[in-house]
Amino acid sequence: MYEFNYRKVASVAAATEAMQQAEDGKFMAGGQTMLPTMKHRLASPSDLIDLGGVAELTGISVENENLIVGAMTTHAAVAASAEVQQAIPALARLAGNIGDPAVRNRGTLGGSIANHDPAADYPAAVIALGATVQTSKRAISAEEFFTGMFETALEDDEIVTSVSFPLPEAAAYMKFENPASRYAIVGVFVAKTGGEVRVGVTGATACAHRGLRLEAALGGELDAGGIDAVELPVEQMNSDIHASAEYRAHLVKVMTKRAVEACQ
């Protein structure tokens, strides 16, 4: 890891200012991706701006039929939260199955979605639940937020402050996990909200996305009968040592069926 300037800040405003002053700055949440990336010299920021002391970025609340989770809320805190367990139990379970306990004690919601690893869990939930990402500058809809592999709509000095999840009538997440890292080889989040059934898919392609063909087959109902007949574009699937494109396409359908069944 190359040396950098460590900047500890106490507010979103101070973090933004530190970023604007830095030559090539990066924000750090729990460091669970940032630090391994820097160790491998895949990133070598001039300044690391630690959001760990920004109290306004943590917290969980339910307001106007929305569950609002602060960006710096850890996976462990989401998993253990009675409020999340009651409002969106599938989200608490998702958080409780990210990585391992030590990673969950440091890793955060904001860091996970800002990083947008194509195998991360949260993006599937953000998309299927039709969540809104609140940043230091604006509100961004889930579908506009994730733009490509490790790419999001965030500008360099823009900070995710919270994510607002509309409360669903039913929701479930199923992941086929890599047995070593626990990342999703394929993960599918199904949610019924306001009479509409949405499907969020992660791990399968370069970018977390809405499974529109799967949604069409469901037709607004939590009935997986039509899923087997869906044709998915195999050429768009990731293919690596963990799973071939054909296998991933198959897994997307299996995970969708299981998630739909778990919603019932």
Added chain:
Amino acid sequence: MSTVSMTVNGEAVCGKVESRTLLVQFLRENLGLTGTHVGCDTSQCGACVIHVNGKSVKSCTMLAIQADGADVTTIEGLANEAGLHPMQQAFMDNHGLQCGFCTPGMVMSALDIVNRSGHELDESTVRKELEGNICRCTGYHNIVKAVQAGAKAMGGS
């Protein structure tokens, strides 16, 4: 260089570190606490697990400077004059280690499980909760037994 100060195993310590100094490096190289191990560079093996403010963390994936002001417990903080900590004793009694490289991280993770899930742990809970700790020797069987026995012993003491 900046100065950091923290409490490690009940003692106030301080030292000079670079921004990039990892917490595990600070423990091992500045403080000579070499019980905390480094087994990977991908944050996956768990050999470096310690407790920071009562919670398990991978000390290879935290900067020393982030632990400024924190309360840190490492494997060296467990035994006392009376002998080994019940969890350490359980690893010994159940043959929960072979080479011992993963053991400090296993023991610290085990204590974190007890903190959250109590003294009666079933096998599947222990296996799931130890997902972040890799052992190349034992095949995990005796580690799981040791954690269950240690948890129980801690409840009785």
